[in-house]
Amino acid sequence: MKKYYTAEASEIIGKSQKTIIRWDDEGKLKALREPVTNKRYYTTDMLLPFTDDFQAEYISEKSNKVVPQEQFTVLELFAGAGGLAIGLEQAGIKCVALNEIDKYACQTLRANRPKWNVLEGDIKQYDFSNYKGQADIVTGGFPCQSFSYAGKRLGLEDARGTLFYEFARAVKEVEPLICVGENVRGLLNHDGGKTLQGMISILDEIGYRVMPVQVLKAINYKVPQKRERLILVGVRKDIAFDFEYPKPYKRIYNLEDALKQGDLFDTDVPKSIGAKYPVSKKEVLDLVPQKGYWRDLPIELQKQFMGKSFYLGGGKTGMARRIGWDEPCLTLTCSPAQKQTERCHPEETRPFTVREYARIQTFPDNWEFKGSAAHQYKQIGNAVPVNLGKEIGYSLVSFLNKYYS
Numbered sequence: 001m002k003k004y005y006t007a008e009a010s011e012i013i014g015k016s017q018k019t020i021i022r023w024d025d026e027g028k029l030k031a032l033r034e035p036v037t038n039k040r041y042y043t044t045d046m047l048l049p050f051t052d053d054f055q056a057e058y059i060s061e062k063s064n065k066v067v068p069q070e071q072f073t074v075l076e077l078f079a080g081a082g083g084l085a086i087g088l089e090q091a092g093i094k095c096v097a098l099n100e101i102d103k104y105a106c107q108t109l110r111a112n113r114p115k116w117n118v119l120e121g122d123i124k125q126y127d128f129s130n131y132k133g134q135a136d137i138v139t140g141g142f143p144c145q146s147f148s149y150a151g152k153r154l155g156l157e158d159a160r161g162t163l164f165y166e167f168a169r170a171v172k173e174v175e176p177l178i179c180v181g182e183n184v185r186g187l188l189n190h191d192g193g194k195t196l197q198g199m200i201s202i203l204d205e206i207g208y209r210v211m212p213v214q215v216l217k218a219i220n221y222k223v224p225q226k227r228e229r230l231i232l233v234g235v236r237k238d239i240a241f242d243f244e245y246p247k248p249y250k251r252i253y254n255l256e257d258a259l260k261q262g263d264l265f266d267t268d269v270p271k272s273i274g275a276k277y278p279v280s281k282k283e284v285l286d287l288v289p290q291k292g293y294w295r296d297l298p299i300e301l302q303k304q305f306m307g308k309s310f311y312l313g314g315g316k317t318g319m320a321r322r323i324g325w326d327e328p329c330l331t332l333t334c335s336p337a338q339k340q341t342e343r344c345h346p347e348e349t350r351p352f353t354v355r356e357y358a359r360i361q362t363f364p365d366n367w368e369f370k371g372s373a374a375h376q377y378k379q380i381g382n383a384v385p386v387n388l389g390k391e392i393g394y395s396l397v398s399f400l401n402k403y404y405s
Ligand SMILES: C[S@@+](CC[C@H](N)C(=O)[O-])C[C@H]1O[C@@H](n2cnc3c(N)ncnc32)[C@H](O)[C@@H]1O
Pocket: 078, 079, 080, 081, 082, 083, 084, 085, 099, 100, 101, 102, 105, 121, 122, 123, 124, 140, 141, 142, 143, 163, 379, 382, 383, 384, 385
């Protein structure tokens, strides 16, 4: 729980900044002052009498954090630049090995954690049997691919050739207590839902009871971004109790929390390399206000910028989009300046820098990324937000504490 509140005090008690200042002058809610900046700040106890039940819960809500009773271990597949791996590490889980095919992502993992056992290369070439009994958990964000169906319940061998097959094969070889697959929300409806059903039936065949699938919203887990991740959890069938998903928090963080000093980060975002817009695009985006998009342009410019799409209808709210300081960022993609999914900086007319991207995904500032700027954006855009990974980690720790006790 946070100890001090500054600008958020107004949001917490549901009054404007002006009212808060007036109340300070009137002595109704007397602020404390930071010695150097003279900024107003408030403690939880000072704000509680002015909040309703919902807000009271918001500022005093409990963390999902659980301390591991032993050293728990994970084998992380499709590890990318390590978003999920760091999150699990922050929850106290040790990576026994990580597999990843992209050489720059592997360089990133090794540069930051020289002691991690990074298995570089195509997952197909690895046999994971030697990790049997060495990993409590197997995790993996396997890319989503269709299976071919023979119109029956799917078994492991039917999935051969897909990356989910490789994930399930690793689970079968390692026999962890629990396995966690991570994917995009689209997997729910992929091939009319049959792809997901196939995955569930394969995990069942290899000895895992699949928990009800959930799509977790990153904004509910201290991530300043509207990103969603589908989580597929299998519990080994000899274990009778269930895995509990992390409890969502009420407090929503926004772009300001990501890029400026505050509750998420101790400093403003450090400078770093970043992409630029071509002059023609910059001239257009210069005219878009915070939280605005192409519809905020003069009508002639709308037609010119959108081309045929102008007449096709549909919101296309991601085009010429500028993010506002007081909202969570829209989902980051693998490249920072795409026409359909623009995310322009709130004040400067440019895409987010690499470090801003990393902040929005809640990577720590000391996590270095390797490869060209494009490779770095891709690694970050592909990642599970670190704070979401940490909260999933707490749930795994709680599950394993229960198992081992
Ligand atoms: C969604 S990303 C995983 C992100 C990662 N879990 C994180 O939190 O940063 C999927 C990763 O799978 C990797 N990948 C794709 N095909 C692979 C293969 N055949 N073998 C190993 N890794 C592969 C990609 O390079 C990519 O980094």
